[in-house]
Amino acid sequence: MAYSVVHIDEIEGAGPGGAVKFVRRRLGVEAFGINWFDVPASVPGPEHDETSTEHEDVNVIRFDPETTRQIVAGADGCTMIAVGARRGACEPRGPF
Secondary structure, eight states, X not given: OOOOOOOGXXXXXXXXXXXXXXXXXXXXXXXXXXXXXXXXXXXXOOOBOOTXXXXXXXXXXXEOTTSOXXXXXXXXXXXXXXXXXXXXXXXXXXXX
């Protein structure tokens, strides 16, 4: 059995202000994307959609690729984990 473990504080931040940690890359995940976001207080993230990648995202709620989304951190900042993959990339197995 093989598995990967990474501690979030060991991943260097990227993107504007180093707010994004690319967890997928460090874990070696090939089936879906997973990123960790630490957004400073009162700083909006980039408004975007995933039409070009066809990714569905889950951020407590699910977004269609065409849905525009934007993080806006509150006074205490925001930490968010985003998981995404192209539609149809997952082949459900079992009864669930």
